[in-house]
Amino acid sequence: MRPDIVVAGIGETTPVPADSRSIPEMVLEAVEAALADAGIGHRDLDAVTTASVDMFDGITASNIAVTEVVGAVMKPEARISADGLTAVAHAACQIWSGAYETVLVAAHAKTSIAPHRDLTQWALDPIHVQPLGVDFLTCAGLQARLLADRDPGAERRWAEIAAKRRGGAMSPDRILASPLVASPLRLGMCAVPGDGASAVVLRAKKKGIGGPILAGIGYDLEPHALGDRDLTRWSGLERALDRAGKTAGFEGRRPHFDLAEPSCLFPHEEELFVAAADLDEMTEISPDGGLLAGYIPIVAGLSRMTSATRYFRRNRKAGALALVHGTWGPAAQGQVVAILGGAAS
């Protein structure tokens, strides 16, 4: 029998465009908060799983910088280079395998120390794509262009979605008047990258350990070349969600989600997300505002998990389910989801 996994503690820094602290200082804040929230210390951790990307941090094995602050000295640490929610998925496998009972998951990125957008070019096929000078933002623009060309009302709708996610800070008209950054995507439609860290403590459920249950995980890697993909839908998310449903015991049916915390960096991604997850109007999406006002690459999916955990602490509806989501790569090539189940006491 595999153990149930509880999200026992969460912690994070406030996302800002540029955090003046070092990477370990940021991570320390998130980790100390998560451990305090779970009511445990470093010594209670069986293992640590971190997520970060060397090229974005500008140093080889950038998790070296955080080994001490995540409490991984003389401990097992798995380090994943992908969205932080994949680290949750892997940590879940570690706990379900019976290897560990308590795993700290931490993700960090500091985009302010380097030209982040340019660095994303280095993740693209260096033979056929990178020489064209495209980057992750241009890839998103190409996808949005494909969608907008078939759908005359799309840009207005996207401006409205972006305005809603920005909490009224910009009107749809102002967003539509903002500069084009990757046609048809305008500045007001694009999430702003920044610096930050998130941490989550996962524990095998035992008496006295409370929190939402991590019921299922799933992830997927789409083909790399945009031309090899159907850019009109997020089929990678559909597959990831089917896999997560299977691990959660929802074989063959999509459950109703009370909450969705997607990692959408552009409004067209939110539409792709809603369609792929087959959500209806009963699902609350990103009540905290989501990522448009500021997101941290690699941290984003894990930060969605902290948001979903806070939701469960506010809403103790029996049987409630949340869909937590992360992406990485060009035009969301990588897709990862976690299904969180109602607060266990």
Place this chain on the structure above:
Amino acid sequence: MRPAAIIGTGQTDHAKSRDDVSQPELVREAASRALADAGLRPSEVDAIIIGNMEMFEGRALPELWVGEGGFANRKPCLKIATGGTSGTSSCIAGFHQAASGVFDIVLVVGFEKHSEGQTQTGMALTDPFWDRGVASGALGNFALSISQYMAERGVTPEQAARVAVKSRRNAAKNPHAHLKDANATVADVLASKVLAHPVRLMDMCPQSDGAAAIVVASAERAKKLCSRPAWVKAATTRHEQPYIGDIDRRLLSMRTLRDASRSVYATAGIREPLKQLDVAEIYEPVTYAELAWYEILGFCSEGQAGRLIEDGVTEIGGELPVNPSGGVLCANPVGATGVIRVAEAASQILGRAGAHQIEGAKTALVTGYGVYAWADAMILGSEP
């Protein structure tokens, strides 16, 4: 941990430069060989783990591009990157996934294509304020520790040279090895140029292009698919604090490797490693490290490593053959190097190691190593 087993392995032919293939093609070569070895089709793989250090190729998130070389299109795929231990840590991640009940068949592929990057730049990983000016890259770190090791334990350059000779002689039996020389001598090693005193060229591992893969299966699938799987008896990882000066005799004492090996020995019921292990594939980046780690791994008492190599105990045909494949000294595509250790140890248990097969190998030790004194250890066995 619930049981999982390795049912297939595959390697490229490692070389200084594999400019005949792209990175995805290199990955495909190892991945398809591993699947063929396991008797599986790509569609039967549930998840893929890629092991690689992206700065060596100057890439970001390389699995996005090379993933499809590892049959990862439309499948769960993630990358593990922990320096030198990337390969062994990727395999451990594969064990956890195959034992979790989430995935039944996990393909782990490690790769590195050093010829497409600048390795020393990729190794500028020490703390930029405190350590980088003193020791960066592998060589400076090793030279400091080895001088200390020689002074304290009386290990000689001749004894270290014997490790290089053993390695090249063993590699001559291994079709995948990068450096091989059945006729290398101690005099050759001692005549090779000094890189950083006391380390000579032939003491040091090469930079290679190459990839290696293993297929890990859940217990149920392993029993169905393989008549003699290599079972994962125990596996663990230890990471270390980052500052060179903060731990006395850092590489010499390798408290991480000592602790990791004691942990897997305890789990697997190994009290006398020299007697109970049939073969070891250890991650020895430099000849002197192999000697130091004979002591740390409990193959001999402190200061006796030189005698172990002189007496031929760790040769093929000795009491405990260490690195019958030729080891890291003969092939070192970093992201793959740890996977090669696991693949070689698993091949010994599977009985598919070819000319360097240790007859009747039932219990194997694997170690992984990273320049920050990170260590992985695992025990593979012929019984679950």
